[in-house]
Amino acid sequence: MSDTLPDVTHHGDATADEGHTPARVEEPLPNPGLAPHQWRPTDVDPKAERRAERQVAGLFLLAILGVVLFIASYVVFQVGDNPDTIGHFGASNLALGLCLSLTLLAMGAGIIQWARKLMADHEIVEMRHPAASPQEDREATVGILQTGLEESGLGRRPLIRNTLLAAGGVLGLVPVIMLRDLGPLPGDKLDHTIWDLDTWTPAEQAWWKTQGRTLQRVVRDVIGTPIKLTDLEVGDLVNAEPEILFAVDDNQQPIVDGTERIAATAKAAVILHRMNPQEIVSAQTRNWSVDGIVCYSKICTHVGCPISLNERTTHHLLCPCHQSTFDLADSGRVLFGPAARALPQLELTVDEQGYLAARRDFTQPVGPSFWERG
Numbered sequence: 001m002s003d004t005l006p007d008v009t010h011h012g013d014a015t016a017d018e019g020h021t022p023a024r025v026e027e028p029l030p031n032p033g034l035a036p037h038q039w040r041p042t043d044v045d046p047k048a049e050r051r052a053e054r055q056v057a058g059l060f061l062l063a064i065l066g067v068v069l070f071i072a073s074y075v076v077f078q079v080g081d082n083p084d085t086i087g088h089f090g091a092s093n094l095a096l097g098l099c100l101s102l103t104l105l106a107m108g109a110g111i112i113q114w115a116r117k118l119m120a121d122h123e124i125v126e127m128r129h130p131a132a133s134p135q136e137d138r139e140a141t142v143g144i145l146q147t148g149l150e151e152s153g154l155g156r157r158p159l160i161r162n163t164l165l166a167a168g169g170v171l172g173l174v175p176v177i178m179l180r181d182l183g184p185l186p187g188d189k190l191d192h193t194i195w196d197l198d199t200w201t202p203a204e205q206a207w208w209k210t211q212g213r214t215l216q217r218v219v220r221d222v223i224g225t226p227i228k229l230t231d232l233e234v235g236d237l238v239n240a241e242p243e244i245l246f247a248v249d250d251n252q253q254p255i256v257d258g259t260e261r262i263a264a265t266a267k268a269a270v271i272l273h274r275m276n277p278q279e280i281v282s283a284q285t286r287n288w289s290v291d292g293i294v295c296y297s298k299i300c301t302h303v304g305c306p307i308s309l310n311e312r313t314t315h316h317l318l319c320p321c322h323q324s325t326f327d328l329a330d331s332g333r334v335l336f337g338p339a340a341r342a343l344p345q346l347e348l349t350v351d352e353q354g355y356l357a358a359r360r361d362f363t364q365p366v367g368p369s370f371w372e373r374g
Ligand code: FES
Pocket: 300, 301, 302, 303, 304, 305, 319, 320, 321, 322, 323, 324, 337, 338, 339
């Protein structure tokens, strides 16, 4: 044992230490030097080298297989309104994710094996240099800090210092409080909108009685004017809202106002789009349209951005946030992007005076899809 322990010797002036236990100072460990270089089996054995080469190539082939399966999954599995599933998960998303994971894992493992077993194996020594700044730089920095501290008067003004520290501490509460906005989940609050007359307040019902009509009109947003079929040309896209949002009482005050109005607008906003009736693909879209005019929720089913980027000729609607694309000719089907379900369609008709009106509320919840939805 004693051979491996650090050498311990006595130092210092024997006279000065007289009468005391002599000081014992540990010498630094002797420099162990570098161990002799160990050659890897692949450096000295051609068979091992070829084996490693085949392993790396096999991993890269596995990565290629992952890409082939990725493309096949994209083509084979259905998404949209009736997606294929595996367990409770969408088959397409699951398969795409697994195939891409396999590809990336195999690529990474192949590169690591290549570097470990086949790339050049040199040992190099890099001497360590002191990382500390020169003493004069450190003194200058301390001097600058001290001057700043003195000039700010922080030491002489405890009131300011303490209130500043308190303000900084309290500021940390802001993000904590904002976490509260992550919940609660909306539950069934997005299942109905103000397009549904049965959800109206007594004041809204009272106003409706004065109108003497049975169907709520789809009116232009911001200005609230009703829309006739002839107001829209093929290819047009118009932002619209339910007419109750523009109703006023006898004192010209809005019937729906304040936060109720903001929430109702956010849920009930729609877009109208006109196309040639022959271009409509799905039966639902045809049955719920009037002379080629279709109406859809304006709220993206991904995370709820308002949508109105329209491709006139293809009838595709693009969300500017993450590029989800919906087919207005085919029940709002998702064509591209992260949205998981179709854009809810509103059933249109014309009322007694020939204005566009909604037959009923949306039959699907509007807005983003949440995990608790069936
Ligand atoms: S919110 Fe529309 S694609 Fe994300």
